[in-house]
Amino acid sequence: MTAALPADAAKGSGAASPALSPALDGPRPGEYVPPSHSFDGVPQAGTFFWTDAQGTGRTCSGSVVRSPGRDLVLSAGHCLKGYSGTAPQRRLAFVPQYHDGVKPYGAFPVGANGVYVPQQYYDLGEHAGAAYDFGFAVTEPNQDGTSLQDAVGGLRLLTGTGYRHAPVRMIGYPAGADKPLECWSRTTRWASDDPADPGTFPRIACDAFVGGTSGGPMLVPWVDGWAVIGVIGGYHTGGNTAQVSYSAYFGSATRALYDAAVTGAPPAGAGPGQSWVGHRASPTDTPGEKTRVRMTGDLGTIPPTTAIRMTEAYVASCFVHWLRGRDGRLPGRPSPMYPAVEFVD
The missing domain is CATH 2.40.10.10 (Trypsin-like serine proteases)
Structure with missing residues (x-):
């Protein structure tokens, strides 16, 4: 199949591998x-x-x-x-x-x-x-x-x-x-x-x-x-x-x-890139306040596709939080999944 x-x-x-027949793959x-x-x-x-x-x-x-x-x-x-x-x-x-x-x-x-x-x-x-x-x-x-x-x-x-x-x-x-x-x-x-x-x-x-x-x-x-x-x-x-x-x-x-x-x-499979700076609203922030987010990797080490994906994730999560009243996928604090992101007070 x-x-x-x-x-x-x-x-x-x-097709089954030559090392294993479909019969052995199936019921004993x-x-x-x-x-x-x-x-x-x-x-x-x-x-x-x-x-x-x-x-x-x-x-x-x-x-x-x-x-x-x-x-x-x-x-x-x-x-x-x-x-x-x-x-x-x-x-x-x-x-x-x-x-x-x-x-x-x-x-x-x-x-x-x-x-x-x-x-x-x-x-x-x-x-x-x-x-x-x-x-x-x-x-x-x-x-x-x-x-x-x-x-x-x-x-x-x-x-x-x-x-x-x-x-x-x-x-x-x-x-x-x-x-x-x-x-x-x-x-x-x-x-x-x-x-x-x-x-x-x-x-x-x-x-x-x-x-x-x-x-x-x-x-x-x-x-x-x-x-x-x-x-x-x-x-x-x-x-x-x-x-x-x-x-x-x-x-x-x-x-x-x-x-x-x-x-x-960012999902697996990103390509070569650049650094990124943006803003996000924390789930604990009041409306209108912003928390700065800074990519701390050197220029040329952070994939542009990754930067774009992270930007999209932050924007979408802000909409989910403020318009639908739930946190969505936005992390509320530094995460090991984003080692290049630094939260700046």
């Missing part, structure tokens, strides 16, 4: 594979729609995770990387609980420069970087001006909890299907024996998870609702068969990427 590119919502990583001899079934979905899971000059289409799956900005979607890195940057060729929007052509909560556009995928995934690629196959998308409000998490709630993001979980509820949107699938199973630890896709991954047996389900959440019951411990992706970009799926392990790299997304840090 082919990977989930902007025009292609398939699960799998292309005698392994029970729990069935899946179609249903109307849950508010915290959904699918993405893309739009370009030629039309629109659907790709991959995702889920809403709790965040201070109340605007964050979790998915697979191979689903999101084609939509990164300030001006992607195709615009992406997240539609929670899509089913039967119905968008019960509307569509939440992914903001400009709102795609966060690990730098390691860009650098290594979808095979060698399989352990980093996760990503976040920062959304804008829907047509009614409602933020995503306010509309549907959110899942708790768990990191560092190990590979073995039971029960696990997996949800995904098969390409072209009118409804999502769900399946109850368990995750185990899978150590790759394919040199092309190195790493150790959560593995789950569930039937009929085909192309389009990439990025779908693996959920566990938690004290305050549902928590997500993985997304379909990782090893062979989610698996070469419809009966077994994988996820990149959620550890410190996942938490760091989440922190970058919620603080509005």
Whole structure:
């Protein structure tokens, strides 16, 4: 199968590596594979729609995770990387609980420069970087001006909890299907024996998870609702068969990427640059007052694209704070995600 590119919502990583056959990627001899079934979905899971000059289409799956900005979607890195940057060729929007052509909560556009995928995934690629196959998308409000998490709630993001979980509820949107699938199973630890896709991954047996389900959440019951411990992706970009799926392990790299997304840090992939000086309104400032922000890096060391992105983030966050009464993605104090930014009294 082919990977989930902007025009292609398939699960799998292309032809199986010569070192590993699709049969070994799939069920073990005698392994029970729990069935899946179609249903109307849950508010915290959904699918993405893309739009370009030629039309629109659907790709991959995702889920809403709790965040201070109340605007964050979790998915697979191979689903999101084609939509990164300030001006992607195709615009992406997240539609929670899509089913039967119905968008019960509307569509939440992914903001400009709102795609966060690990730098390691860009650098290594979808095979060698399989352990980093996760990503976040920062959304804008829907047509009614409602933020995503306010509309549907959110899942708790768990990191560092190990590979073995039971029960696990997996949800995904098969390409072209009118409804999502769900399946109850368990995750185990899978150590790759394919040199092309190195790493150790959560593995789950569930039937009929085909192309389009990439990025779908693996959920566990938690004290305050549902928590997500993985997304379909990782090893062979989610698996070469419809009966077994994988996820990149959620550890410190996942938490760091989440922190970058919620603080509005520049996404990975910036180019060569320059320094920048600007102003921002602190969440604790009174209207009309300004706090100076200074980029302390030497001229030529800070990418111009990064400076532009940070300016856009500050301006957008100010509007969110003063017009909507919430802090949005604007950091209220110096952040390790902005090592070149100095706050001047």
